[in-house]
Amino acid sequence: MKPAPFEYFAPASTDEALSLLAEHGYDAKVLAGGQSLIPMMNFRLVQPSILVDLNNIAELAYIREGDDGGLRIGAMTRHRQVETSPLAAERAPLIHVAMSKIAYPQVRTRGTFGGSVSHADPSAELPALSLALGGKFRLRSQRGERWVAAEDFFVSLFTTVLEPDELLVEASIPPMPPRSGWSLQEVARRPHDFALMGVAAVVTLNEKGVCDGARLVFISAGDRPIAAERAAESLKGQAPSSKVMEEAAEIASMQEIDPSSDIHATAEFRRHLANVLTRRALEQAFQRAAETKQEG
Amino acid sequence: MDRKLIGKRVVRNEDPRLLTGHAQFVDDVHLPGMLHAAFLRSEYAHARLLKVDVSKARQHPGVVAVFTAEDMGKDWFPGPPLVSPPPTVKDVVFHSRRQVPLAKDKIRHAGEAIAVVIAESRYIAEDAVEEIEVEYEPLPVVLDLEQALQPDSPLVHDDLESNLAARLSQKKGDYEAARRQADVIVKRRIVIERGAAAAMENRGIVAHWDAQSEHLTIWDTTQAPIPIRNGTAARLGLSEHQVRVIAPFIGGGFGPKIMMFYPEEMVIPWAAKQLNRPVxxxxxxxxxxxxxxxxxxxxxxxxxxxxRDGRVLGLKDDFLHDTGAYDPYGLTIPLNTQSHNMGGYDIRNYSSEFKVVFTNRIIATPVRGAGRPHGIFVIERMMDAAARELGMDPIELRKRNLIPPDAFPYEHQIIDQAFAPLILDSGNYKAVVDKALEIIGYEKFIKEEQPRLRREGKYVGIGVVPFIETTGVGPYEGARVTVEASGKVNVTTGIGTQGQGHFTSFAQIVAEQLGVKVSDVRIVTGDTSEFHWGTGTFASRGAVVAGSAVHAAAKSVRQKVLKLASKVLEAPEEELELEDGAVRVADIPQKSISLGELAVLANPLRGAVEPGTEPGLESTSYYGPQYGATAFGTHAMILEVDPQTMMIKIRRYVVAEDCGTVLNPLILEGQIHGGVSMGLGNAYYEKLHVDENGQLLNASFADYLLVSSTEMPRIEVAHLETPSPLNELGAKGVGEAGAIPVPALFAQALENAFYDRKLEVLEMPLSPNRLFELLREAQENEKSV
Incomplete structure (x- = not known):
């Protein structure tokens, strides 16, 4: 379990990193926290000839308030920093609470926000949560800069719209509208494992307590984070009840997600779990939304 | 016996070294000029090996050598049989087929070593491995135990008529007669699957041939350094005194490290000698x-x-055992199963035949439990099925059948791994069961708490499983105890150590006799140059067999100390006491001499000694048990299951254990905790998933789910002590005990939790997915009824 030979660069600035990617993009892999890439290299599943290590780029590690009142997270911010950030807890509680579900403290101390999003593992939390919260990502290259919404970013298994010379440098998570509630429900064999199934729910109530909008995004349910749009649509204009939640869960789990079978769970069991977890997530999210309504 | 140190919660002598990272493990060995090896392993589980072309790899910069089976010439031959031939019972069949250093002509399991690259670094070695070209002719694989015995099955070993590796039947009483008298017959099929031992430290070996002194030193993660030394000497045509095997600190054994002569253990010392460089x-x-x-x-x-009244009149169990591609370890595992199939119950009529089957999987050798968890799973699952059939409380059924305390020594009659009819030496089984029931509050739980929880919609079940563990088998171990001039004591023994706390428990045994501090007793294990004779650490035998040898040697040194001190202090031996590192005359504390001074007197630099006198305060003793000691325990568990997600939470976990005299409760509890974690793995987490081609699908800790701290319950342990009459310490082994009853316990608690479904668990390990399927099946069966 030793990696194949590779050439190693450790740029100290984003510009330097972008210059290296402009030169070597197609042959290079970007090393962030290394919690997925390094094991894959050690197994020789990936054999990049060039490694561009971002760990010396201090300017990419930060958590700050966004102009919209949301959260801006630099690509090299460690999960552990987000986990312990009061600002993250206040502005993006769904992201904050998810941190403790990502692997275990050793991994979270190294793993980065940008690394997890760019790796685009459909079993990971951050791609799904970025999508559920309507987040977007700032991508830079020597050619320029662009913002891409999370819903347009993830293409398929481990594949995003990132060009070989591009680097994801920042994530922007907008604040939730007033009277919103959220929930993250997961089933994992052990707390630190990738979820067999997971779902993030974000719901918003209007002043009458009727659902104004909802997002349901599933983890380990397809080749990328899967947003169950029809299920979310079915909730709109409805007062939350077990019946509407059950219907939404049925639509999402039977029609919208596309889980596969592997050694840990069959697709059938995953659909069953998706159904159970959707109901639980909606129940909790609507309850939270109702509570903020009372507070407001 | 009044004991000052034995039985005390003494903190471990070895921990400072281990916890500060100063303990030496094999990978800590760095020698000048050392080379690094990497193996090419077969992609196929079953294939003819048509061609192995290593020419490109040999030219890779930094590669020193590449060896295949052909390169080994006459030094290429299989490993030795590791246990004696099977017991001579009627109609026994045994075909011995042992693993080879490097595969020649045929591959028999995925991962079998084909070639070794030896290079300046492991990185280079692995790069060069990728340049070896192999031509395979894939063959149909043998995986399913029943299909493997069909006449049309492909053969793992072409020279045999079938894949039958062994067959052995044992009988006690007359099962057929018991069956005719029975009111109820319960029949089940039970399937048990493989898991890995997954020690924290993987295997490793460093071999250094010193051509000038013609001496070979091997550092090896082995549980059995002395057999490795003897076998290596034999393989390489050296004297046993030319080979030194050091098994330094080892990060867990759990059985597989007793498998002597893995291919790597045959190849690496040979290669080091060929190349005249450490590898x-x-x-x-x-x-x-x-x-x-x-x-x-x-x-x-x-x-x-x-x-009808719940007496088990007889038991019949015919089973298949998967030995994998080879069977170097003989029949130890299935014999253990066969001898644990009756648990701690007084069953008079028993009939069992096992067939051992060759398959295209990795060799099976003992892993903590070694066939015993299977036997306990079988009997305990049958007990639960029978209790349901009889409409009887499952605990009551068990109690009615336990071996009574006045029946010991109990003639069990079934031949076990010691190759003699098993005798259960001592025990008070019902007391142990009662202790577990009392701690977990069985009556209160089923009468009050469980009904309340069920009303709240919770699925919470209880399980209680008793078990036996045969331990402390022969042949023997030895130890040498020496009082040094510093007054400190040195103890050497031949067995290896892999985290069992020998540096402390053996020190306690010696300190008890010699009146020194436990921390002043230094233990040396696992270095063949320090002690020549012995077998190894396995079969829960370290404390019993080596511990007894240490005890005997310490007693003998005590006699020497007393004899010499009696002369020096001019007082009769009976009036002397050993206390605080000195010998003193009772009631006259100023009349004393330190052990160090006595050690100097016993080894004078000048002057004459009496003829027949041995120098020093030193003694070597050996202990070989007449037969093994058998421990007994009972585990109890309260388990909560989410009936929708199949996620579990263990609310309570209780262990009542009787392993004879407790040497150190701290160490004992550690053994139990570790065993329970492995047992939980076997129950609900750990499974090796193999596809239809014999390829392992989860060869990493990302996908092989080892139980971690987040899955472990708090474990409440109670000790009962029924000393073994077989050794002076009264000790019994406990190394494997923790793992043995857990899958059976888990299954029972799960069935009890799903009180409103007809769930029956007849397999291990389970998983949330499998449990979901079983509940579906139960639901469908109920509908169709």
Whole structure:
């Protein structure tokens, strides 16, 4: 379990990193926290000839308030920093609470926000949560800069719209509208494992307590984070009840997600779990939304 | 006996070294000029090996040598049989087929070593491995135990008529007669699958041939350094005194490290001698899944005959045992299963035949439990099925059948791994069961708490499983105890150590006799140049067998101390006491001499000594038990299950254990905790998934779900002590005990939790997915009824 030979660069600035990617993009892999890439290299599943290590780029590690009142997270911010950030807890509680579900403290101390999003593992939390919260990502290259919404970013298994010379440098998570509630429900064999199934729910109530909008995004349910749009649509204009939640869960789990079978769970069991977890997530999210309504 | 140190919660002598990272492990050995090895392993589980072309790899910069089976010439031959031939019972069949250093002509399991690259670094060695070209002719694989015995099955070993490796039947009483008298017959099929031992430290070996002194030194993660030394000497045509095997600190054994002469253990010392340079090979985690032995694959067809009032009249169990590609370890595992199939119950009529089957999987050798968890799973699952059939409380049924305390020594009659009819030496089984019931509050739980929880919609079940563990088998171990001039004591023994706390428990035994501090007793294990004779650490035998040898040697040194001190202090031996590192005359504290001073007097630099006198305060003793000691325990568990997600939470976990005299409760509890974690793995987490081609699908800790701290319950342990009459310490082993009853316990608690479904668990390990399927099946069966 030793990696194949590779050439190693450790740029100290984003510009330097972008210059290296402009030169070597197609042959290079970007090393962030290394919690997925390094094991894959050690197994020789990936054999990049060039490694561009971002760990010396201090300017990419930060958590700050966004102009919209949301959260801006630099690509090299460690999960552990987000986990312990009061600002993250206040502005993006769904992201904050998810941190403790990502692997275990050793991994979270190294793993980065940008690394997890760019790796685009459909079993990971951050791609799904970025999508559920309507987040977007700032991508830079020597050619320029662009913002891409999370819903347009993830293409398929481990594949995003990132060009070989591009680097994801920042994530922007907008604040939730007033009277919103959220929930993250997961089933994992052990707390630190990738979820067999997971779902993030974000719901918003209007002043009458009727659902104004909802997002349901599933983890380990397809080749990328899967947003169950029809299920979310079915909730709109409805007062939350077990019946509407059950219907939404049925639509999402039977029609919208596309889980596969592997050694840990069959697709059938995953659909069953998706159904159970959707109901639980909606129940909790609507309850939270109702509570903020009372507070407001 | 009044004991000052034995039985005390003494903190471990070895911990400062281990916890500060100063303990030496094999990978810590760095020698000048040392080379590194990497193995090419077969992609196929079953294939003819048509061609191995290593020419490109040999030219890779930094590669020193590449060896294949052909390159080994006359030095290429299989490993030795590791246990004696099977017991001579009627109609026994045994075909011995042992693993080879490097595969020649045919591949028999995925991961079998084909060639070794030896290079300046492990990186280079692995790069060069990728340049070896192999032509395979894939063959149909043998995986399913029943299909393997069909006449049209492909053969793992072409020279045999079938894949039958062994067959052995044992009988006690007359099962057929018992069956005719029975009111109730319960029949089940029980399937047990493989898991990995997954020690924290993988295997590793460093070999150093010193051509000037013609001496070979090997550092090896082995549980049995002396047999490795003897076998290596034999393989290389050296004297046993030319080979030194050091088994330094080892990060867990759990059985597979007793498998002597893994291919790497045959190849690396040979290569070091060929190249005249030190060679290191450290197994990586992926290799560990492909190249280290595993255990537990069996299929049982069981039948239990009972009377209406809940007496088990007889038991019949015919089973298949998966030995994998080879069977170097003989019949130890299935014999253990066969001898644990009756648990701690007084069953008079028993009939069992096992067939051992060759398959295209990694060799099966003992893993903590070694066939015993299978036997306990079988009997305990049958007990629960029978209790349901009889409409009887499952605990009551068990109590009615336990061996009573006045029946010891109990003639069990079934031949076990010691190759003699098993005798259960001592025990008070019902007391242990009662202790577990009392701590977990069984009556209160089923009468009050469980009904309340069920009303709240919770699925919470209780399980209680008793078990036996045969331990402390022969042949023997030895120890040498020496009082040094400093007054400190040195103890050497031949067994190895892999975390069992020998540096403390043996020190306690010696300190008890010599009146020194436990921390002043230094223990040396696992270095063949320090002690020549012995076998190894396995079969829960370290404390019993080596511990007894240490005890005997310490007593003998005590006699020497007293004899000499009596002369020096001019006082009769009976008036002397050993206390605080000195000998003193009772009631006259100023009349004393330190052990160090006595040690100097016993080894004078000048002057004459009496003829026949041995120098020093030193003694060597050996202990070989007449037969093994058998421990007994009972585990109890309260388990909560989310009936929708199948996620579990263990609310309570209780262990009542009787392993005879407790040497150190701290160490004992550690053994139990570790065992329970492995047992939980076997129950609900750990499974080796193999596809239809014999390829392992989860050869990493990302996908092989080892139980971690987040899954472990708090474990409440109670000790009962029924000393073994077989050794002076009264000790019994406990190394494997923790793992043995857990899958059976888990299954029972699960069935009890799903009180409103007709769930029956007849397999291990389960998983949330499998439990979901079983509940579906139960639901469908109910509908169709």
């Amino acid at each position: 290191k090979w450290i197994e990586d985690r992926r290799e560990n899944f492909y190249a280290t032995t595993q255990e537990r694959g069996q299929i049982h067809d069981v039948e239990m005959a009972l009377s």
